[in-house]
Amino acid sequence: NAGVTQTPKFRILKIGQSMTLQCTQDMNHNYMYWYRQDPGMGLKLIYYSVGAGITDKGEVPNGYNVSRSTTEDFPLRLELAAPSQTSVYFCASSSPTASSDTQYFGPGTRLTVL
Amino acid sequence: AQSVTQLGSHVSVSEGALVLLRCNYSSSVPPYLFWYVQYPNQGLQLLLKYTTGATLVKGINGFEAEFKKSETSFHLTKPSAHMSDAAEYFCAVTNNYGQNFVFGPGTRLSVLP
Numbered sequence: 001n002a003g004v005t006q007t008p009k010f011r012i013l014k015i016g017q018s019m020t021l022q023c024t025q026d027m028n029h030n031y032m033y034w035y036r037q038d039p040g041m042g043l044k045l046i047y048y049s050v051g052a053g054i055t056d057k058g059e060v061p062n063g064y065n066v067s068r069s070t071t072e073d074f075p076l077r078l079e080l081a082a083p084s085q086t087s088v089y090f091c092a093s094s095s096p097t098a099s100s101d102t103q104y105f106g107p108g109t110r111l112t113v114l
Numbered sequence: 115a116q117s118v119t120q121l122g123s124h125v126s127v128s129e130g131a132l133v134l135l136r137c138n139y140s141s142s143v144p145p146y147l148f149w150y151v152q153y154p155n156q157g158l159q160l161l162l163k164y165t166t167g168a169t170l171v172k173g174i175n176g177f178e179a180e181f182k183k184s185e186t187s188f189h190l191t192k193p194s195a196h197m198s199d200a201a202e203y204f205c206a207v208t209n210n211y212g213q214n215f216v217f218g219p220g221t222r223l224s225v226l227p
């Protein structure tokens with residue numbers, strides 16, 4: 001049971017390039033999330049998904065896209081990288097019930113856009 | 115809209131001293147409250163959570179937090195700090211489970227020998 005895995009761990013992009021951040025969970029969780037973490041700031045929700053085929057915007061979705069074709073995978077796509085997207089990106093998953101809603105986090109992807 | 119504030123972006127304590135990290139929230143309905151810890155270059159790990167029931171919640175590594183509705187607070191404490199407690203701590207709130215998870219800005223805890 002690996003939990004939530006993310007690839008790559010580090011990436012440097014040039015302005016205008018595109019890339020996909022991968023996220024996979026093996027806990028059969030129906031909810032998945034993408035956050036970004038900027039220095040001195042808390043986590044900001046980019047997108048989330050409540051199940052395969054269903055996604056919705058979070059607080060800071062501009063410049064990103066997501067898809068959820070399977071329960072396990074929730075990739076995050078950057079189409080035209082900008083310096084403002086330099087951040088650490090965390091994927092998380094959960095299986096909310098009436099009495100619990102714990103999010104499990106991956107180790108993060110550190111992205112630098114130059 | 116929900117929000118979370120954490121008083122003090124950086125807290126320093128001596129080893130063996132009391133740890134107190136403050137968290138206040140705003141929520142229009144009864145909240146679910148969480149504390150997460152983040153060690154350098156790692157993801158977030160759940161310390162403890164309050165959903166319903168007992169307002170004093172015990173978590174891992176000797177931490178505990180008390181939900182005080184009248185004060186809209188959920189402060190994190192540990193009686194005796196250990197060097198291994200040095201990390202970033204985040205308070206979070208949600209009232210619509212699975213969605214609208216809001217994190218505070220975090221408090222960096224340093225433990226001095």
